[in-house]
Amino acid sequence: MTSSPPPAEPTYADRVYRSSAGMVGGALLLALIAWIGGDALIRGEGRTPWLALAGVLLAVPVIVAFALRPAVFAGEDRLRIRNPFRTITLPWAAVAEVRAGYSSEVFTQEGAKYQLWAVPVSLRQRKRASRRQMQTAQDDPHGRTSVTADVSDSRARVAPADQTVADLRELAERNASRPGAQGEPQIRWAYEVVAPAVAGAVLLIVLLAIG
Template sequence: MKQTYRSRTAFVLAWVWLAFVAFNVFDLIVRYSGKASLVALAVLGALTALVYAVALRPATVLTEAGLVGRNPFRTTFVPWASIEDVTVSHSINVHHGEEQVLRLWTPMSSARERAKAQRRGAPAPQRGRFKTEPTLTKGEQAAAEAFSGKTHADWVGDQIRERAESARRRDGQAAPARMTWSYDAIGVLVVAVVLVIAAIVVA
């Protein structure tokens, strides 16, 4: 079963930006004013390429065969049995091979999110003689304990760690990781840079 994790905030903001760019491109074409419009279109193109690379493309994908880490300019595939350890700080760090570390771009854990998770994990204060909090079911209590003090990045890190441990017990032998460059992101950025240079030359 394939599971994909992204930064929801970055993903939503990226699509808002694309809608903003589409409106402005239409407006610039309708009200074309020569060199100034060309420069504006080139700048929008460059910024959109950057948004694609850092907000739309990054993802952490859990497949049957292994972990796929899509960062802005490269994609790394690590078989489950090759993963030796997983640590979570600001980002999820996957240790594999000979002291190699794959730092996943998403999901990340901000200081604010971690502080919120710690508050969520703290026991609720008892106020007065009578309980005013609703009684949780066993399922709700189990879910609350599982997420107690953990951020989304911590939870995804746990999923990666569990799959890796299961694969090491089952397979034993670890295959090497594979890294490929993200030609789509690189190509988009190259086109954006060419547009900016052309706009500057024309202007």
């Protein structure tokens, strides 16, 4: 009688962290560029359509890079950081520290530092979270909690960026020893963003130079 193989470990989708404000702002800017640029391309005369084309080629990739592209993907084996012009893949074993000061950052075991563009730090949100903590302490100076209190209550008293950093730090500590979490950092440039932006900048410079 043959024994059945052990069940495979379940796989879970990566946690994805983005800046909602950045995405909304980026979408609005793209709509504005489409409106203004489209009007100039259709109704413009002389060099105006070419200048509009160069401006759109330059502006759209930059807006996408800084507003829509940034994201952080946290899986069981690695952390993938999609910044404006680079994608950094860090196996959890290569992560030494994740912290949030004036910006969210991850440090590798070799001392390299990478900023998490998708997790912006808001001092206003920190002050609001601090006020909630002080209010909670005043309501219950002995630190008692009711039986209905849950994890969501404690998360509400922490700024979103700080909570995200705490989640990533926990994932790094828990998964660093996994066999699939070993390896070296990998960095890839986002040429699909850089190339059209450079093309738009060159075209704009040429048009302005020739008058």
